[in-house]
Amino acid sequence: MGSCNIPLWLPLVLILVTINSPCTQAVWGNANKMKTADFLTPKIVLGPGSVANRYFYNVDFPKGHIAVKDFNAELVDEQGNPVPLYETYLHHWAVMKYYARIGAGEISELVDNLNSSDYISGRNDGICQDDVNDDFFGAGSETRKTERRVPDPYGIELGNPADLPSGFEEKWQINVHAIDTRGVVDKLGCAECRCDLYNVTKDKLGRPLSADYNGGLSCCYEGTQCRLKQGFQGIKRNVYLKYTVKWVDMDTSILPVRVYLFDITDQWKRTSNSTGINSEHDCKVEYEIEPCNATGWAHEGCFDTKRVSLDMTFSGYMVSGFGHQHAGATGSAIYREDGRVMCSWKPIYGQGQEVGNEAGYIVGISSCYPEPGTMKISKGETLVLESNYSSIRRHTGVMGMFSIYVADELPKPMSAVDIVAQNQENASLLTMV
Numbered sequence: 001m002g003s004c005n006i007p008l009w010l011p012l013v014l015i016l017v018t019i020n021s022p023c024t025q026a027v028w029g030n031a032n033k034m035k036t037a038d039f040l041t042p043k044i045v046l047g048p049g050s051v052a053n054r055y056f057y058n059v060d061f062p063k064g065h066i067a068v069k070d071f072n073a074e075l076v077d078e079q080g081n082p083v084p085l086y087e088t089y090l091h092h093w094a095v096m097k098y099y100a101r102i103g104a105g106e107i108s109e110l111v112d113n114l115n116s117s118d119y120i121s122g123r124n125d126g127i128c129q130d131d132v133n134d135d136f137f138g139a140g141s142e143t144r145k146t147e148r149r150v151p152d153p154y155g156i157e158l159g160n161p162a163d164l165p166s167g168f169e170e171k172w173q174i175n176v177h178a179i180d181t182r183g184v185v186d187k188l189g190c191a192e193c194r195c196d197l198y199n200v201t202k203d204k205l206g207r208p209l210s211a212d213y214n215g216g217l218s219c220c221y222e223g224t225q226c227r228l229k230q231g232f233q234g235i236k237r238n239v240y241l242k243y244t245v246k247w248v249d250m251d252t253s254i255l256p257v258r259v260y261l262f263d264i265t266d267q268w269k270r271t272s273n274s275t276g277i278n279s280e281h282d283c284k285v286e287y288e289i290e291p292c293n294a295t296g297w298a299h300e301g302c303f304d305t306k307r308v309s310l311d312m313t314f315s316g317y318m319v320s321g322f323g324h325q326h327a328g329a330t331g332s333a334i335y336r337e338d339g340r341v342m343c344s345w346k347p348i349y350g351q352g353q354e355v356g357n358e359a360g361y362i363v364g365i366s367s368c369y370p371e372p373g374t375m376k377i378s379k380g381e382t383l384v385l386e387s388n389y390s391s392i393r394r395h396t397g398v399m400g401m402f403s404i405y406v407a408d409e410l411p412k413p414m415s416a417v418d419i420v421a422q423n424q425e426n427a428s429l430l431t432m433v
């Protein structure tokens with residue numbers, strides 16, 4: 001079949017990388033090679049305590065009619081070295097597709113909301129209102145140890161010429177929100193965007209924040225500054241979001257998945273009238289955890305559980321799911337209405353100093369890959385989202401987001417010929433190494 005015929009002239013290090021990639025799994029008896037590319041955003045300049053919330057338009061992205069198999073990202077410095085979370089906290093990165101009219105000018109980086117007839121936002125299929133639904137890929141501090149691969153034989157189909165509005169081309173935007181916490185008085189407080197630490201009382205548009213708003217995105221926008229320890233001196237430095245995309249060329253062996261985003265703060269209420277079910281959603285993105293009152297070492301009952309029930313607007317098979325929570329989280333889940341767990345996620349907390357294992361930060365979140373075909377979602381079915389946090393202390397600006405990949409079709413059983421072919425591939429790869 002030769003579906004994984006790695007050219008022999010490649011340096012050994014690259015061969016090893018390729019073998020590690022799900023090359024043999026990406027294809028079901030089909031000649032389609034996994035490609036991998038690393039890209040960098042433009043530079044982000046950060047000084048101690050400063051915040052960047054940048055929107056980069058027309059960023060590099062694989063071209064053509066493709067199926068994305070994996071997408072991950074991390075912050076690196078000028079030398080390409082990964083930056084630890086306790087120096088620069090990666091609040092989030094988010095990748096959005098948009099369509100630009102051919103010949104339209106570049107979009108200014110200051111625009112965070114496409115709003116002209118020259119641009120169309122290429123939303124995901126989620127049910128939140130537009131600005132939450134724009135993102136295709138995204139994560140926060142958990143990015144380094146979170147698996148986000150799309151399992152075979154699925155892929156996220158992009159660049160299909162048939163989907164392009166006439167006269168438009170597909171482009172990509174990346175939003176990076178990073179907080180430099182070198183020398184700050186309270187690293188977690190700055191990462192949680194506590195308004196008092198930023199001395200912020202108005203949002204970025206100058207509107208006063210309500211007195212019970214203690215922290216969140218409205219207090220750590222671009223240009224705000226978190227409080228530094230007295231006398232702390234530190235230099236400015238450049239960081240970049242390095243994002244790694246794995247993809248294959250789209251072909252009939254790949255079953256497309258849709259990306260749905262759900263939010264625990266969705267204010268949706270089930271209301272129906274003669275014309276149907278109301279589908280107005282208001283996703284607040286962030287919420288706050290009130291500290292519990294318990295004293296003593298046990299902190300019994302110091303947990304916060306938030307739930308929301310949502311009616312599904314689509315049918316399909318859940319292929320994988322990813323959760324996003326902030327420090328203090330103890331887990332999240334999606335249940336069926338009768339209480340059966342569909343997927344649950346556990347945060348992985350770092351325990352050391354090294355990059356990817358920074359103590360006190362969420363450095364990864366477990367992923368959910370149900371057995372193919374076992375997680376059918378039916379249109380109109382109610383699912384329950386759940387997000388748990390510790391409430392030993394107050395947490396501001398926390399999140400409970402869920403991104404799930406849904407397919408219309410189940411994979412066809414592999415034929416005996418394909419299995420033999422795969423065995424041969426595995427054998428020949430081993431011989432080569």
Ligand SMILES: *[C@@H]1O[C@H](CO)[C@@H](O)[C@H](O)[C@H]1NC(C)=O
Nearest residue numbers: 110111112113114115116117
């Ligand atoms: C949207 O477009 C209108 C008309 O071009 C402009 O006046 C307005 O400032 C834009 N709003 C945003 C948020 O960019």
Ligand SMILES: *[C@@H]1O[C@H](CO)[C@@H](O)[C@H](O)[C@H]1NC(C)=O
Nearest residue numbers: 197198199200201202225227
């Ligand atoms: C906080 O902001 C107020 C009003 O904007 C200003 O008067 C005060 O000096 C600021 N405090 C600090 C510590 O920066």
Ligand SMILES: *[C@@H]1O[C@H](CO)[C@@H](O)[C@H](O)[C@H]1NC(C)=O
Nearest residue numbers: 273274275276277278279280
């Ligand atoms: C019924 O719900 C639909 C969907 O949200 C809405 O567009 C319509 O205005 C509602 N009609 C009435 C009479 O409330």
Ligand SMILES: *[C@@H]1O[C@H](CO)[C@@H](O)[C@H](O)[C@H]1NC(C)=O
Nearest residue numbers: 289290291292293294302391
């Ligand atoms: C904490 O205790 C106070 C006073 O007893 C009470 O008013 C408040 O509701 C309690 N808060 C929580 C989160 O239990």
Ligand SMILES: *[C@@H]1O[C@H](CO)[C@@H](O)[C@H](O)[C@H]1NC(C)=O
Nearest residue numbers: 303305330331332333344388
């Ligand atoms: C969340 O907390 C509730 C109440 O303590 C518990 O029943 C549930 O199992 C927890 N869920 C997850 C996903 O940790």
Ligand SMILES: *[C@@H]1O[C@H](CO)[C@@H](O)[C@H](O)[C@H]1NC(C)=O
Nearest residue numbers: 024025419420422423425426
């Ligand atoms: C080939 O190797 C891959 C990756 O190690 C493995 O998942 C797959 O099951 C193997 N295929 C066969 C047919 O043994």
